[in-house]
Structure formats: C-alpha cells, structure tokens
Amino acid sequence: MSSDELELYDSDIGEEIEEVEKIEFLNREDVELEMKTLISDVESIVEVNAGMCRNLLHKFKWNKEALLNKMYESGDTQQFLIDSQVMAKCDDKVKEAKEGDCDICCSSGVLIGLDCNHMACKECWKMYLKEKIVDNGICEIECMEPDCNLLMEESKIANYTTNSFILAKYRYQSINGYVAASSRLKWCPGNDCGRIVKIPDAETRLIMCKCETRFCFNCCLEFHDPIDCRLMKKWLKKCSDDSETSNWMNTNTKDCPKCSVPIEKNGGCNHMRCTNNKCKHEFCWMCMKAWQYHKENGYKCNRFDESKEKSRSETRALLERWLFYYNRYMNHLQSLQLEEKLKVKVSAKEEELQKNSTMTWVDVQFLSKSVSALSECRRTLMYTYAFAFYLKKNNNSEIFESNQRDLEMATENISGYLERELETKDLKTLRQKVQDLSRYVDQRRKALLDHCEEGVENDFWDFSE
Structure with missing residues (x-):
C-alpha cells in the first residue's frame, strides 16, 4: 500500500487520532512537580512556609485563584490563615521537643507537637498518623487535641513517622487529592496502570491510554458513545x-397457591399440578383457585379481572422490550x-x-x-x-x-x-x-x-x- x-x-x-495525541500521560512524579510549582507560587505571595501553602491549596481544591481571592477578600491575612487551619492561634509556639508525661498514653519521655503547643510522645503520633492515613485514608490531618483543628504540615508527618508504607500512602492520597480536584486529570482505570491522564480541554472524552485501556474521561467507564x-x-x-x-x-x-413453590407453565392446559412431591396441589393457572372449585362452582375464568391482566401484560411487554x-x-x-x-x-x-x-x-x-x-x-x-x-x-x-x-x-x-x-x-x-x-x-x-x-x-x- x-x-x-x-x-x-x-x-x-x-x-480522533489528533485529539488522542494531545493527551498527556503523567506519572506521580510529574504530578508532584505540578503541585510543587503551585505551592511555590502561593508561597511567594502569602509568605508562609511550603507546608502551610500545601495545606491551603488542598483546602481550596488546588485552585490558586480561589485561594488568593478569598485571602484578599478577608482583609486580614493572619486571621485568614488561622480560619483556614494552617496557622496556630497561640503566639508562644513550641520550638523544640521537651521532657514530660504524654497526655495520651501517660508514659514519660520526650514530647513533640505542633505550633499549637499540643504535645504527645512519638509513639502516640505514629499510631495517630497510621489511623488517619492508612485506616481512614486522610491526607488533611488535624492536631490530636479534640478541640484543635490545626493541620499538620508535610514535614511534621515525615518527622513523626519513619514508616515507609504510611509515608507512601500519604504521598498517594495527597496526589490523589490533587487529581480529584482537577477537571483535566484522571487516573487511568486500567489494571495496575498507575498513569494519570491529562486532557487538553474539557471537550476531550475518548482516552486511549498507553496501557491500551480505552475509556471515557468523564466517568472512567469504557468509552461508550453515543450514550x-x-x-x-x-x-x-x-x-x-x-x-x-x-x-x-x-x-x-406462578407460585403454587398452597406451598408457594414456583411453577412454570410449559403447556396449553390450565389445569396445573404442583411439582412439589409433598404438595401436588391442583389449581387453575388462570384464576389460581383450586381446580376442585371449578368442578363445584362451574368454570368462571372467563370473567376478566382487568387490573390483574393489564399489569401482567404490561410487565410482559416491558420485559420483551428490555x-x-x-x-x-x-x-x-x-x-x-x-x-x-x-x-x-x-x-x-x-x-x-x-x-x-x-x-x-x-x-x-x-x-x-x-x-x-x-x-x-x-x-x-x-x-x-x-x-x-x-x-x-x-x-x-x-x-x-x-x-x-x-x-x-x-x-x-x-x-x-x-x-x-x-x-x-x-x-x-x-x-x-x-x-x-x-x-x-x-x-x-x-x-x-x-x-x-x-x-x-x-x-x-x-x-x-
């Protein structure tokens, strides 16, 4: 040819091919780079550390414009940061660990905590982080103190637990939060793929991933045009x-009117006998009354019960269409x-x-x-x-x-x-x-x-x- x-x-x-070629396939490192770029942008404007900026962006679904607009509308940046749970309300912030009794487990030793001055031993922090990250699937983690909603910064989480599984889970959930917040990003639903799809615009629906999974960007089902x-x-x-x-x-x-065992009509005769050997009840398929009734009272099945027959006819028609x-x-x-x-x-x-x-x-x-x-x-x-x-x-x-x-x-x-x-x-x-x-x-x-x-x-x- x-x-x-x-x-x-x-x-x-x-x-169709040209549209597919515009689609980007990202890995987790690519997405983290996008996240870090956004964090740096906000950090240069708000003038607080990267961990606080990450929490701010997560709270505003990684929408920098929405975050900054809300901050400027507030008129008080410090109060905005406190209300957004990224800055502690107290002025006397903890700078170092200290010796003392843990309020959680009552053990004595080194206590560590957040800027809100709520402290606990490292083991309690580890257990708390495992519960929140692994068990509950949360990456926006508040202080352990029940009445305190200050959010933990990423650096604190990394310092308070060295468990690689917990940290990997936190990393995944953080990335997943970013992907879920974006209208242009989706995880590929392919088995063990792990790629993140980035579309050029909101009109793009057909995705043909490098793993050969073909899906609809909107719902992540197999691509299903025209429905x-x-x-x-x-x-x-x-x-x-x-x-x-x-x-x-x-x-x-129909169920046998005596023992309720389902009976299938496989012939033209309306004189039915239950297939249950312990029952063998004889009845009329048309009116469901005992066959003996017809013998004693005469045949009355020609008297039409309109409501019942209409319901059965409609059910049959709907089923046949389906x-x-x-x-x-x-x-x-x-x-x-x-x-x-x-x-x-x-x-x-x-x-x-x-x-x-x-x-x-x-x-x-x-x-x-x-x-x-x-x-x-x-x-x-x-x-x-x-x-x-x-x-x-x-x-x-x-x-x-x-x-x-x-x-x-x-x-x-x-x-x-x-x-x-x-x-x-x-x-x-x-x-x-x-x-x-x-x-x-x-x-x-x-x-x-x-x-x-x-x-x-x-x-x-x-x-x-």
Missing part, C-alpha cells in the same frame, strides 16, 4: 440488577470478544505476506486497520442498543435506527469477509476489497455518531427514565 493510500484511509479518523454517562450507568445497573429475572418469573411462572435491546447489546459484546481470535489470525497473515511476498510491513497494515475498524464498530453498535433502549420515538429516532441498521450491515459484511477470505491467493483483490469495506464501515459509524451528536447539540433527543 502506498503512503497516499494510507493517508486516504486514515483521513476519516484523523481528527451519555448518566444513561450508561443506568444501563449497566439495569444489566446487573436481577429484578429483570424477577419480572420474567412473574410473567412466566430483552430485545439487551440481547443485541450482549451479542455485539460477545462478537467483540470472539473477534480477538481474528486479530491473531490477521497478525499471522501479515507475517506470512511479508515472508512470502514483496509486501512490506507498511503494505500489510491494511489488515490490522480493518480489524481495528471492525472492533470500533462493534463497540459503537453495542452502545447504540443501550442508547436506543432509553430513546423515545420521533422522526429523528427513525433516522437513528436507519443509521444503526446501515452500520450493522456494513459491520457484518467486513466481519464475514475477513473470516472467509483471508486465505485467498489474489492479494490485489483482497487488499482492495478490505480497504473498501473498512472505509465504508468507518463512514457509516461516523454518520451515526455525527447524527447522535447533532441530536445532543440541537436537543432533539428525548429519553425515558
């Missing part, structure tokens, strides 16, 4: 909720998983072509690109069924369903072709056909997503709750 052909093929997804984060969470909860099974049981089974979308969602998820085998097959084919023909690594990339396009379409289709489940009918929903149908057909075409035709000897035809199918399926995916995005921008989607 020529470089011109590659450029043409990539043009449809160029914007929004709120409905996606609802859908996943519904999928995991066994209430749907209860609905099915309510529609297709299963329609759920089964199609799961079908594409299963296909996506099964097509992992296709990736292996395609990789082997690429190696074979490079070995047995004049084709280079660049020349055979059309195969990998086609599998990537197929996977993208499977994911999109999967989430379109979650989207469609909540979507109310209107003219635009019909356009959506038409786009969905076109994408589904195009996806099955390329999937079928790759499954069947990889062993063909006609390499020219194979390359041309795969390129054509890949371009078309990507165009259909883009058309569907563009229409969904247009609906969001113009507010013509209406969703049921």
